[in-house]
Amino acid sequence: MNELNVRNCRLIELPKIGDEKRGYLSFMESLRSIPFEIKRVYYIYGVGDSSAMRGEHAHKENLEQIFFCINGSVTFLLDDGERKDEYELKDPNIGIYIGPKLWHTLVNFSKDAIVLVVASDYYTEELYIRDYDKFIEYVHRGE
Numbered sequence: 850m851n852e853l854n855v856r857n858c859r860l861i862e863l864p865k866i867g868d869e870k871r872g873y874l875s876f877m878e879s880l881r882s883i884p885f886e887i888k889r890v891y892y893i894y895g896v897g898d899s900s901a902m903r904g905e906h907a908h909k910e911n912l913e914q915i916f917f918c919i920n921g922s923v924t925f926l927l928d929d930g931e932r933k934d935e936y937e938l939k940d941p942n943i944g945i946y947i948g949p950k951l952w953h954t955l956v957n958f959s960k961d962a963i964v965l966v967v968a969s970d971y972y973t974e975e976l977y978i979r980d981y982d983k984f985i986e987y988v989h990r991g992e
């Protein structure tokens with residue numbers, strides 16, 4: 850599995866049990882394959898326009914998330930303020946861990962894409978940075 854060349858980001862591989870005939874089963878567990886306690890699960894689906902972009906934000910400290918594309922495919926554009934990388938998520942058992950201070954944008958959704966996200970905390974807008982210039986400032990101030 851290739852490593853990603855940005856901070857606070859890595860791929861997480863879940864078990865994949867089964868075969869082509871009977872199908873596959875993958876599972877995730879808090880504090881085991883998922884390195885935090887899961888407090889929230891959400892999912893993105895029905896993205897009808899292939900030019901749609903989602904994300905386009907970063908999180909402050911104390912929010913960790915792992916994204917899985919459990920059907921279809923989507924591309925992650927990643928930017929830690931210094932380096933950029935991208936990754937096409939398409940295997941249901943491969944997740945992408947997004948820690949704090951990482952600008953991430955989701956593009957190239959296939960019509961059937963279902964993106965399942967597990968998060969370490971409840972939703973609060975206070976943990977988001979939605980302005981790219983403010984993100985760069987935040988990263989460089991190190992606050």
Ligand code: TYD
Nearest residue numbers: 889890891893902903904905906971972973
């Ligand atoms: P947003 O984070 O902007 O979605 P994306 O990054 O995929 O474009 O969230 C869209 C809306 O949903 C926004 O009004 C906030 C709300 N929301 C919640 O209420 N709870 C959640 O757990 C999440 C992730 C979003």
